[in-house]
Amino acid sequence: MPRHLLVDLSGHGYGHLSQTAPVLNELTRRLPGLRVTVRCGLPRQTLAARLAFPFVHHPEALDFGMVMDNALDANPEKSRQAYRQSHRDWPRRVAQQARRMAALAPSLVLANVPYLSLAAAAGAGIPAVALCSLHWGDIQRHYFPEDTDIHGQIMEAYGGAPFIRLTPGMPMESLPRAFTVGPVARIGRDGRRELRRRLGMADDEMLVLAGLGGIPFAVPVAEWPRLPGVRWLVPADWSTGHPAALPWESLGLPFIDVLRASDALLTKPGYGSFAEAACNGVRVLHVPRPDWPETTCLVEWLRRHGAGAEISRRRLQRGDLGEALEQLMGLDLPPPPRPTGIAEAADFIEALLRSPETSTATSSPETMATEGPLVATEGPLESAARETT
Numbered sequence: 001m002p003r004h005l006l007v008d009l010s011g012h013g014y015g016h017l018s019q020t021a022p023v024l025n026e027l028t029r030r031l032p033g034l035r036v037t038v039r040c041g042l043p044r045q046t047l048a049a050r051l052a053f054p055f056v057h058h059p060e061a062l063d064f065g066m067v068m069d070n071a072l073d074a075n076p077e078k079s080r081q082a083y084r085q086s087h088r089d090w091p092r093r094v095a096q097q098a099r100r101m102a103a104l105a106p107s108l109v110l111a112n113v114p115y116l117s118l119a120a121a122a123g124a125g126i127p128a129v130a131l132c133s134l135h136w137g138d139i140q141r142h143y144f145p146e147d148t149d150i151h152g153q154i155m156e157a158y159g160g161a162p163f164i165r166l167t168p169g170m171p172m173e174s175l176p177r178a179f180t181v182g183p184v185a186r187i188g189r190d191g192r193r194e195l196r197r198r199l200g201m202a203d204d205e206m207l208v209l210a211g212l213g214g215i216p217f218a219v220p221v222a223e224w225p226r227l228p229g230v231r232w233l234v235p236a237d238w239s240t241g242h243p244a245a246l247p248w249e250s251l252g253l254p255f256i257d258v259l260r261a262s263d264a265l266l267t268k269p270g271y272g273s274f275a276e277a278a279c280n281g282v283r284v285l286h287v288p289r290p291d292w293p294e295t296t297c298l299v300e301w302l303r304r305h306g307a308g309a310e311i312s313r314r315r316l317q318r319g320d321l322g323e324a325l326e327q328l329m330g331l332d333l334p335p336p337p338r339p340t341g342i343a344e345a346a347d348f349i350e351a352l353l354r355s356p357e358t359s360t361a362t363s364s365p366e367t368m369a370t371e372g373p374l375v376a377t378e379g380p381l382e383s384a385a386r387e388t389t
Helices: 015-030 044-048 076-086 090-104 115-124 136-143 148-159 192-198 255-260 271-279 295-305 313-318 322-329 341-354 380-388
Strands: 004-009 035-039 056-058 108-112 128-132 163-165 178-180 206-210 230-234 245-247 264-267 283-286 308-310
Touching (some): 004 015, 015 108, 015 271, 090 115, 108 341, 163 341, 206 322, 264 322, 271 283, 271 295, 283 322
Parallel strands (some): 004 108, 108 128, 128 163, 163 178, 206 230, 264 283, 283 308
């Protein structure tokens, strides 16, 4: 019988998908008969752009991470209320999700990184593994240290499964079963000369790709001054109107190929953007996220393995980027790191899938001690997730 992998992804931006997709693509290459079900609040077309294999999509959110006001700013008060609401009847919520998971009958659950998914897998007796550069226990404790009961429930869920910690990543010293693998990043096609010729660029012009991930953030590109020798590729929702800028989507190329062909990336600290830029040999100009606890490890890793410089949010809004770009291009760029984490993570997950303990026959819904019907209901996690996108 073919194995069935249930993948539960956080929809908190695109980072969790960008971490998981290369590993899944490698797994399905090795195991062509593998069935994959993806549960995630991101649109199917967003998933399909990254996943190179057939999959079943269940459009639901099992976590929200943090409620975001925009791509850079978390909303602590709304997030606090969402965490408290979602944990108000935690055992019942876990039991309901365990019953739903058992009905899907996966051989293995891969979570990046909803802890409700891991708790439900434990309740259903289904093997599970987590993969991420962070976990929501550290994030929740950073913002809400007084909510110790909630933190305990989160960490109990994470502690019940092995955790593949990606590089760069937060320390995760409190997880007894965490182990570290290398970076996970796609490598783009080398089409630099072709793209520059298509755009009619001179040899001494600089091509800068911009984007802040999957959560909206308004940038008034049309009001930016014209920087001599700089061309911009920006997201379509930044509504260009600038003589030296156009939407990167209009090129009809995969994002990773556009990144590989660029001289620099303008972004925020985030796993996907930093890892992919460094592994493709692209410099990074980043806007600070001082309250986000993952920022420090990402920036420190980029300094060692790539080239990065910080620009203030005020300068971003004004388009006052000329001096920072000049300094960035003057930095030494080390040899790109290899994305060894793809194969390392795939090795571990493949071994779990090939284990006799992971069969397609899991606990049936009738044997689960649960409350509530086997239906897709919207709870506080799902409603809060809508505020992040």
